[in-house]
Amino acid sequence: MILTDKCKADFEKWYEKTIDLNFAPPILIFNDIHPSMQYGVIVDFADSVGYYIVIEQVGYSNNNFYHQIKSIDGYFYSESATNGTRHEARTEAVKKFNEIYNSK
Numbered sequence: 410m411i412l413t414d415k416c417k418a419d420f421e422k423w424y425e426k427t428i429d430l431n432f433a434p435p436i437l438i439f440n441d442i443h444p445s446m447q448y449g450v451i452v453d454f455a456d457s458v459g460y461y462i463v464i465e466q467v468g469y470s471n472n473n474f475y476h477q478i479k480s481i482d483g484y485f486y487s488e489s490a491t492n493g494t495r496h497e498a499r500t501e502a503v504k505k506f507n508e509i510y511n512s513k
Contacts, residue, residue, distance in 0.1 A: 416510040448499045476502035
């Protein structure tokens with residue numbers, strides 16, 4: 410997982426409240442799911458703490474995406490284009506969210 414420090418700790422607490430499993434610690438299950446699924450869960454966590462991660466395709470190219478991260482009050486923290494895949498844009502967005510969250 411690419412979350413670190415305070416963001417990782419708060420995410421793990423939040424995630425454990427959202428899943429009810431009796432056979433394994435929830436974070437172990439999270440670490441085993443596909444990265445695309447992890448991204449969706451991290452976006453849900455970001456929403457729950459007032460940050461919105463948006464990935465959009467620019468034009469008609471499959472290798473031109475950008476991400477935005479904004480707070481609940483509408484402040485844009487990040488808007489960055491990438492010449493890569495949607496997966497790469499998602500990864501960069503989560504890294505930036507992690508950085509923003511840990512700096513607050």
